[in-house]
Amino acid sequence: MLSDRGAQFRAIAKAGSKLIRVSPAKLKEAIAQHSNLSDILLNAFLQRQDAILNEFVGGIKLVGSGNSKEAYAIRDFMDKNYIWYNFLDVDKSSEANDLLKGFDLSNKDLPLMICNGGQLHMKPSLDEVARFSGVLMDFEDKVFDLLVIGAGPSGLAASVYAASEGLSVVTIDSNAPYGGKAGKSSKIENYLGFPTGISGRDLANRAYVQAQKFGCNISIPHRAEKIEHTGTHFVLSATNGKVIKAKSLMAATGANYRQLPIENINKYEGSGVYYSATGMNASACKSELVGVVGGGNSAGQAALFLADYAKEVHVVLRGGDLGSKMSDYLVQRIVAAPNIHVQLNSEVTELHGDHHLESLVLENSDGEKTEMNITNLFTFIGAKPCTEWLVGIVATDEKGFVCTGPGIDEEELYMCDIYTKRKPQSLETSIPYFFAVGDVRKGSVKRVASAVGEGSMAVSQVHQFLGELKAIEGPLQA
Numbered sequence: 001m002l003s004d005r006g007a008q009f010r011a012i013a014k015a016g017s018k019l020i021r022v023s024p025a026k027l028k029e030a031i032a033q034h035s036n037l038s039d040i041l042l043n044a045f046l047q048r049q050d051a052i053l054n055e056f057v058g059g060i061k062l063v064g065s066g067n068s069k070e071a072y073a074i075r076d077f078m079d080k081n082y083i084w085y086n087f088l089d090v091d092k093s094s095e096a097n098d099l100l101k102g103f104d105l106s107n108k109d110l111p112l113m114i115c116n117g118g119q120l121h122m123k124p125s126l127d128e129v130a131r132f133s134g135v136l137m138d139f140e141d142k143v144f145d146l147l148v149i150g151a152g153p154s155g156l157a158a159s160v161y162a163a164s165e166g167l168s169v170v171t172i173d174s175n176a177p178y179g180g181k182a183g184k185s186s187k188i189e190n191y192l193g194f195p196t197g198i199s200g201r202d203l204a205n206r207a208y209v210q211a212q213k214f215g216c217n218i219s220i221p222h223r224a225e226k227i228e229h230t231g232t233h234f235v236l237s238a239t240n241g242k243v244i245k246a247k248s249l250m251a252a253t254g255a256n257y258r259q260l261p262i263e264n265i266n267k268y269e270g271s272g273v274y275y276s277a278t279g280m281n282a283s284a285c286k287s288e289l290v291g292v293v294g295g296g297n298s299a300g301q302a303a304l305f306l307a308d309y310a311k312e313v314h315v316v317l318r319g320g321d322l323g324s325k326m327s328d329y330l331v332q333r334i335v336a337a338p339n340i341h342v343q344l345n346s347e348v349t350e351l352h353g354d355h356h357l358e359s360l361v362l363e364n365s366d367g368e369k370t371e372m373n374i375t376n377l378f379t380f381i382g383a384k385p386c387t388e389w390l391v392g393i394v395a396t397d398e399k400g401f402v403c404t405g406p407g408i409d410e411e412e413l414y415m416c417d418i419y420t421k422r423k424p425q426s427l428e429t430s431i432p433y434f435f436a437v438g439d440v441r442k443g444s445v446k447r448v449a450s451a452v453g454e455g456s457m458a459v460s461q462v463h464q465f466l467g468e469l470k471a472i473e474g475p476l477q478a
Helices: 023-031 035-055 069-080 092-100 124-134 155-164 180-184 200-213 279-284 297-305 328-336 417-421 447-472
Strands: 060-066 087-088 111-114 120-122 141-151 169-172 217-219 224-227 236-237 243-251 253-257 289-294 312-316 341-343 346-352 360-364 369-372 375-379 384-386 434-436
Touching: 023 035, 023 200, 023 297, 035 124, 035 200, 060 069, 060 092, 069 087, 069 169, 069 217, 069 279, 087 447, 092 417, 111 217, 124 312, 124 417, 141 155, 141 236, 141 447, 155 169, 155 200, 169 243, 180 200, 243 447, 253 297, 279 297, 279 375, 289 346, 297 328, 297 341, 328 341, 360 375, 434 447
Parallel strands: 060 087, 141 169, 141 243, 169 217, 243 434, 289 312, 289 375, 312 341
Antiparallel strands: 060 111, 111 120, 224 236, 236 243, 253 384, 346 360, 360 369
């Protein structure tokens, strides 16, 4: 009702039933005008979603191999987007093999997706999965006040605040409204207002619903490809052919964890090597040896989460101090956990396995090598900004982080009539009305709370710009 996704259940009304049809537009209008009704409905929606995902087996059927990178990518996408689905592993499930026989298909046709209406889709792309499930939405062809690119904490915060203040907003992301790096955190316990903690995934999902409550248009997956400025507004072209027009842009694409420098690592990504620890991964780690590479909070949270399922969790650090980058409360719990072992001054140098990761080699600072039967490896190392789409457009530092406000060199400013009258605002880039928030921004504090703060603060700067825009006659002149 809020996101325009298709219905997950079908029903037949009994004789004498009365049906009241409430359109999404009318529902959103009621939620906006009546806070008591809004609380009841949104709580019901969230509880129903949780019940469907955790207590019922059904939804879209996905048939594939548990060792398939292609199947894992689809499962990961559906899991992060809260799409109700049932995975049938051909390596373990007789039902999966019966389905293939019934449709006269073979393993070469996998992954296979069977939608609620019975339609078959062989080897679907993520764009197709998004379209079939309703995550990829269409919106009217108009010039929006704000386009937010990235649905991490900063992007979702900007979406909520901008939409709640009456701006017309579109938010896009290349994968999911998952909270960026925060979405990879199994349990965040130092975020204000959540004394018992909350997972990055749940925090992002609540923000996703909250933004839609205020009328924000959120569509996934869109990967930004090209940006143009017409003189009156920006035009963003996405890799899936979508074109979005907006008066202002906000880059909130965050940063991704870097690959381990191992030659064959691509072979195991999605098949033993992962960059987030979720419930989907946990089931595969039951009674197994698990590795976690990294010394930040995300690595610590992942280690504690996986320790509830795995036989042993080995935290691998290149340095010699677990507490140098990790919060003290996580360090204390890791030290106290009987099945978590910290490997200091060590690196993963080799990965082995035919189709799925079966073992790896650890090498310490003395050059000693140890082979371990670790079957699932989770890496949380380094932050690489997701700014490939911004190369040559806005000013960045040598690492690719976007420069904003006073951090922009004078010669890198887009010399237009705006910047001849004023300096860039604190979150504005070298192009006026183009903002950057969160981990993608140079000098940002890599924490959830600060990302949320930047996203909300940027909305006030968007308002200032809109006031300027009204005062400007004609297009933006270079």
